[in-house]
Structures are given as C-alpha cells and as structure tokens.
Amino acid sequence: QAGNEIEVDSRTSDAIALALRTDARIFAADDVIEESGVEFEGDEPDLGALSPSGQPPTGEMSMLGDVDMGEFRRFLDSVSPDQFATGEGEEGGKS
Known part of the structure; x- marks a missing residue:
C-alpha cells in the first residue's frame, strides 16, 4: 500500500x-518452506497423469522427484516472476 x-x-x-x-x-518463513516439502518414499509418483497428452513427461518434468528442496529454494531466490513470463532463467532456454 x-x-x-x-x-x-x-x-x-x-x-x-x-x-x-x-x-x-x-x-x-524458511521453516514453513522446509516443512511443506514433499518427499516420496518407495515408488516414484505417476507423473504421466501430469502430461496433457497422456504420454509420460520428458525432460525436466520427468526429473521433478530428483530435485532437493535446497536446490529448489536457491532457484526460487534467484528468479523473478517476470522471468516466468519471458522464459528467462531456464537452462538452455531463452535469455
């Protein structure tokens, strides 16, 4: 305001x-972010349901379960909302 x-x-x-x-x-708060992280035990989640085409996801989408919360937090700290609209900040993507 x-x-x-x-x-x-x-x-x-x-x-x-x-x-x-x-x-x-x-x-x-950092403790809220850390507490809200979801870790899968056992079987990998069925990420195929996330693909609009019904096909199993490829590339970055298929590796979401492999990202640790610390790495994700560093990513969030380094990116701005405007970068999502323009595609900036993506590895191998637009600049």
Whole structure:
C-alpha cells in the first residue's frame, strides 16, 4: 500500500489470490518452506497423469522427484516472476 509493508497471516490459497489481484509479493518463513516439502518414499509418483497428452513427461518434468528442496529454494531466490513470463532463467532456454 503506497510502498508500505503489511503483514498478513493467511491460507496459501488466499495469499496467492490476493497477491495476483494486487500485484503483491508473497514471503514465507524458511521453516514453513522446509516443512511443506514433499518427499516420496518407495515408488516414484505417476507423473504421466501430469502430461496433457497422456504420454509420460520428458525432460525436466520427468526429473521433478530428483530435485532437493535446497536446490529448489536457491532457484526460487534467484528468479523473478517476470522471468516466468519471458522464459528467462531456464537452462538452455531463452535469455
């Protein structure tokens, strides 16, 4: 609000909806990020369901289970929302 920072405690879905409508940033405590990480034990998840074509995913999508939370956190710290729209920051992608 006019450059002022306002702290709000909310559900994730509400925070995302509010941030999208107001072009606000979302911050999360490190312990929340670490606690929310999902680790699969045993069988790999069926990632084929994530592919719109019904075919098993390829490339980066097929390796999502191999990414550790620390690496993902470093990625999030180094990327801006604008880079998702332009494709910047992708390995081997556009610059």
